Amino acid sequence: MSTAAHFSLASWSLAPLSLVEDALSHWVTTDALPGQDWGAPVELVQSMRYAVLDGGKRLRPLLVMAAFEAAVAPRTDGQKNAALRAACAVELIHAYSLVHDDMPCMDNDVLRRGKPTVHVQFGEAAALLAGDALQALAFELLTPADGSVPLALQGRLCGLLARAAGSTGMAGGQAIDLASVGSVLDEQALRHMHRLKTGALLQASVALGAACGEASDQAQRALNAFGQALGLAFQVVDDVLDVTADSATLGKTAGKDAQHDKPTYVSLMGLERSQRYAQDLLTQAHAALLDSGLKDTAALAALADMVVHRSH
Amino acid sequence: MSTAAHFSLASWSLAPLSLVEDALSHWVTTDALPGQDWGAPVELVQSMRYAVLDGGKRLRPLLVMAAFEAAVAPRTDGQKNAALRAACAVELIHAYSLVHDDMPCMDNDVLRRGKPTVHVQFGEAAALLAGDALQALAFELLTPADGSVPLALQGRLCGLLARAAGSTGMAGGQAIDLASVGSVLDEQALRHMHRLKTGALLQASVALGAACGEASDQAQRALNAFGQALGLAFQVVDDVLDVTADSATLGKTAGKDAQHDKPTYVSLMGLERSQRYAQDLLTQAHAALLDSGLKDTAALAALADMVVHRSH
Numbered sequence: 001m002s003t004a005a006h007f008s009l010a011s012w013s014l015a016p017l018s019l020v021e022d023a024l025s026h027w028v029t030t031d032a033l034p035g036q037d038w039g040a041p042v043e044l045v046q047s048m049r050y051a052v053l054d055g056g057k058r059l060r061p062l063l064v065m066a067a068f069e070a071a072v073a074p075r076t077d078g079q080k081n082a083a084l085r086a087a088c089a090v091e092l093i094h095a096y097s098l099v100h101d102d103m104p105c106m107d108n109d110v111l112r113r114g115k116p117t118v119h120v121q122f123g124e125a126a127a128l129l130a131g132d133a134l135q136a137l138a139f140e141l142l143t144p145a146d147g148s149v150p151l152a153l154q155g156r157l158c159g160l161l162a163r164a165a166g167s168t169g170m171a172g173g174q175a176i177d178l179a180s181v182g183s184v185l186d187e188q189a190l191r192h193m194h195r196l197k198t199g200a201l202l203q204a205s206v207a208l209g210a211a212c213g214e215a216s217d218q219a220q221r222a223l224n225a226f227g228q229a230l231g232l233a234f235q236v237v238d239d240v241l242d243v244t245a246d247s248a249t250l251g252k253t254a255g256k257d258a259q260h261d262k263p264t265y266v267s268l269m270g271l272e273r274s275q276r277y278a279q280d281l282l283t284q285a286h287a288a289l290l291d292s293g294l295k296d297t298a299a300l301a302a303l304a305d306m307v308v309h310r311s312h
Numbered sequence: 313m314s315t316a317a318h319f320s321l322a323s324w325s326l327a328p329l330s331l332v333e334d335a336l337s338h339w340v341t342t343d344a345l346p347g348q349d350w351g352a353p354v355e356l357v358q359s360m361r362y363a364v365l366d367g368g369k370r371l372r373p374l375l376v377m378a379a380f381e382a383a384v385a386p387r388t389d390g391q392k393n394a395a396l397r398a399a400c401a402v403e404l405i406h407a408y409s410l411v412h413d414d415m416p417c418m419d420n421d422v423l424r425r426g427k428p429t430v431h432v433q434f435g436e437a438a439a440l441l442a443g444d445a446l447q448a449l450a451f452e453l454l455t456p457a458d459g460s461v462p463l464a465l466q467g468r469l470c471g472l473l474a475r476a477a478g479s480t481g482m483a484g485g486q487a488i489d490l491a492s493v494g495s496v497l498d499e500q501a502l503r504h505m506h507r508l509k510t511g512a513l514l515q516a517s518v519a520l521g522a523a524c525g526e527a528s529d530q531a532q533r534a535l536n537a538f539g540q541a542l543g544l545a546f547q548v549v550d551d552v553l554d555v556t557a558d559s560a561t562l563g564k565t566a567g568k569d570a571q572h573d574k575p576t577y578v579s580l581m582g583l584e585r586s587q588r589y590a591q592d593l594l595t596q597a598h599a600a601l602l603d604s605g606l607k608d609t610a611a612l613a614a615l616a617d618m619v620v621h622r623s624h
Contacts, residue, residue, distance in 0.1 A: 032480070035471075038504070040479030044487035048479065100444060105436035124417035128440070129487050132412060135447050136478030143471030155466025159347075159455030166448030167352030167360065168344070175356035175441050192350070 009302035016065035016087070020058055023088050027141055028052050035145025040133070047122040047130040048137070052095045054113055059303070060094055061087035063205035063230075064212075066299035067223055070292070071213025082142075082149040083212035086157055089138040090205045093165045096134035099127050101174070135165065156211050164204030173197025177262075185263040191232065198238075199231030206230070206300070215294070222292035223300075226285050230304050233281035237308055239264035240274050245312060282308045321614040328377035328399070332370055335400050339453055340364050347457025352445070359434040359442040360449070364407045366425060371615070372406055373399035375517035375542075376524075378611035379535055382604070383525025394454075394461040395524035398469055401450040402517045405477050408446035411439050413486070447477065468523055476516030485509025489574075497575040503544065510550075511543030518542070518612070527606070534604035538597050538612065545593035546619050551576040552586050557624060594620045 028049050030039040040048075064087035072078035102109040102117040103124060110120050119127035142149070142157045149157075163169055173196030180193065206227035210220050242257045243266050257264045265274040285304040289297040340361050342351040352360075376399035384390035414421040414429040415436060422432050431439035454461070454469045461469075475481055485508030492505065518539035522532050554569045555578050569576045577586040597616040601609040 036475065036480050038480060040484045041488045041491070043491045044479050044484055096444075100440055103440065105440060125490055126487070128412055128415065128417060129483055129490065132408075132443070132447065133479040133483035133487070135444065136474050136481075136483060139451055139470055139474035140478055143467055143474055145471060149467075150464075151467035152463035153467070154470065155455055155461075155463035155468075158451055158466065158470040159457060162448050162451035162455055163348060166452055167356050167445040168348050168350060169448075171441055171445035171448060172352045172356055175438070175445070176353045178437055178441065179353070179355045 007298040007302055009299065009306060012066075012299050012302070013062060016062060017058060019084055020061045020065070020087050020091070021053075023084055024052055024091065025049075027088060028092075028137065033140070033144075043126070044129060044133055047118055047126045048134055050121060051099045051118050051130055051134065052092065054095075054115065056091075056095075056113070058091060059307070060090040060201060060205040062303060063202065063227075063300070064090060064209040066303055067206045067209025067215075067227075068213045069209075070294045070297045070300055071210045071215035071219060071223070073214070074295075078214055079149065079153060079212040082153055082157065083209055085141045085144065085149065086161075086208040086212055087205075089141045089157075089161055090164075090201060090208065092134045092138040092141070093161065093170070093201060096131040096138075097170055097174075099131040099134070103127055106178075138165075153211070157208055160204050160207050160211065164200040169196055169200035169204070170198075173200065180263060182261050183263070185268070187268055190263055190265065190268055194232060194235040195228075198235050199228065202231035202234055203227035215292075219292045219294050222288050222294075225291070226288035226300065226304070229281045229285040229288060230307055233278050233285065233304070234307050236265045236274055236278045236281065237310065239266045240271065240278065241310075241312065242266070243271060278308050319610040319614055321611065321618060324378075324611050324614070325374060328374060329370055331396055332373045332377070332399050332403070333365070335396055336364055336403065337361075339400060340404075340449065345452070345456075355438070356441060356445055359430055359438045360446055362433060363411045363430050363442055363446065364404065366407075366427065368403070368407075368425070370403060371619070372402040372513060372517040374615060375514065375539075375612070376402060376521040378615055379518045379521025379527075379539075380525045381521075382606045382609045382612055383522045383527035383531060383535070385526070386607075390526055391461065391465060391524040394465055394469065395521055397453045397456070397461065398473075398520040398524055399517075401453045401469075401473055402476075402513060402520065404446045404450040404453070405473065405482070405513060408443040408450075409482055409486075411443040411446070415439055418490075450477075465523070469520055472516050472519050472523065476512040481508055481512035481516070482510075485512065492575060494573050495575070497580070499580055502575055502577065502580055506544060506547040507540075510547050511540065514543035514546055515539035527604075531604045531606050534600050534606075535612075537603070538600035538616070541593045541597040541600060542616050542619055545590050545597065545616070548577045548586055548590040548593065549620055549622065551578045552583065552590065553622075553624065554578070555583060590620050 030042050030045045032039040064083060068083035099118045101107050102112060103119050109117055118130055138161060139158055143154045173193050176193040177197055206223050210223045282304055286301060289301055342354050342357045344351040376395060380395035411430045413419050414424060415431050421429055430442055450473060451470055455466045485505050488505040489509055518535050522535045594616055598613060601613055
């Protein structure tokens with residue numbers, strides 16, 4: 001159940017990370033993109049770039065690229081341009097959610113990755129607009145007017161992303177989270193909240209990559225199961241780290257969940273059972289990769305390992 | 313240049329308005345839609361419905377439906393389901409923009425159409441999330457998983473809507489507006505701001521309907537010109553009404569632009585020239601309809617007349 005002995009995630013990541021960083025910088029721009037008569041205003045683009053080009057871990061784009069590479073037939077290019085666009089699009093959705101989450105009416109965070117948050121840097125109105133524009137830009141990236149992505153695939157990708165971002169995905173999970181502070185959720189309700197809040201976009205990342213790689217139905221089903229297990233594991237580990245790691249390692253305030261009376265896996269099932277649960281989910285994720293019938297799943301397996309074994 | 317003598321916009325509107333209201337109520341829901349494993353949380357849907365099912369004029373949906381009916385070949389159904397979805401999708405984008413615009417960090421409005429605004433009714437965090445989820449839902453409506461809209465058309469519609477909503481459309485226009493309060497814009501800059509802020513979504517409404525009606529390239533170009541003239545006229549008339557109408561007729565505070573030192577067409581070119589400009593744009597819109605080569609443009613023509621001759 002462990003990752004191929006000779007696979008290095010760090011080495012593998014270099015190429016997709018560099019592609020994604022360049023593409024994000026290229027597409028979050030004041031230049032007019034193909035099919036547009038003018039570019040975006042500089043005031044807006046400034047805050048959008050600040051939100052996006054900030055050195056996050058890029059887990060979601062890496063999942064898109066790894067799923068794409070696993071799914072694409074050997075010695076073909078598949079829809080590589082579409083995969084890169086999808087990788088950037090999920091990151092834009094993730095970035096917008098952080099901008100809006102940090103705002104005073106939500107979590108009221110003033111620092112993110114050691115930098116002032118977007119609303120501290122540019123004002124609340126600008127942060128609101130930057131988030132709104134980042135969400136739209138995600139769908140713009142998936143629907144280029146230059147013919148580089150087949151129209152039917154554009155529709156497919158937009159559908160996957162919209163459902164992951166919306167009221168039955170990320171935004172829905174945040175609404176449940178907002179409504180549940182101070183209340184007691186049972187395990188089923190907690191799992192449902194996290195499936196939406198963080199799971200949906202992680203699972204969609206895998207599904208987007210698989211769609212661009214034109215994976216078989218069997219492979220897509222298996223990769224969906226992989227994405228679902230990984231999405232849940234991500235949150236369980238988040239809750240564990242909030243208790244076990246110190247703030248310096250975490251890069252954010254540790255113990256914040258308990259302090260805010262937030263329901264977590266640890267508060268619900270205890271630390272030890274939570275750790276075991278994360279391990280079980282990792283085992284499920286690896287099993288799903290075997291089920292997929294795909295040969296080249298080492299990067300996906302290593303990303304799942306990283307999610308569960310990370311220290312921050 | 314005037315609308316066909318026997319056409320009644322009020323009678324024509326009845327059917328599409330009823331379709332759109334029913335569809336919005338059906339789709340902004342806690343029920344799981346096809347392709348989804350669960351529905352949206354009730355807390356979120358409550359505020360989304362409050363924002364959407366509020367008796368607006370539905371100008372944008374009517375433009376979609378009128379453009380669709382003009383473009384679709386006689387005695388065929390065209391992509392009628394797609395047109396209804398597009399009509400609802402533009403309204404969701406419009407509704408989300410109002411929710412976010414009304415928030416304290418933006419216009420800080422407490423009343424809209426005589427009701428407390430969403431953030432007053434549900435809190436700021438809920439309003440932020442409702443707007444975010446409404447934007448995503450617009451793209452969900454355009455990408456049904458039930459096969460009722462061809463995938464390629466889904467891609468086409470998502471591309472049109474994303475560009476109209478994003479940083480080179482509505483969100484971009486709002487960012488320019490935000491940055492230009494208290495400063496002097498020349499006519500070109502003012503026109504550019506309005507093309508993005510209100511024009512892009514109005515123009516996209518026409519383009520979405522035309523795409524669902526599978527209009528010829530010539531017809532789509534002409535309808536684009538129509539939508540552009542109508543979009544500009546809408547804003548010029550808005551500026552004129554802010555000066556000439558009283559608050560009761562307007563349903564909002566008159567004279568607000570001057571009070572907030574906002575650049576407007578009236579402040580820039582004076583009242584009389586602004587009124588003449590609106591009339592010129594209406595003439596351009598009617599001319600574009602003639603250029604389209606389409607027979608059945610009475611509803612579009614009447615909607616343009618209404619935009620220019622409205623009293624609020």
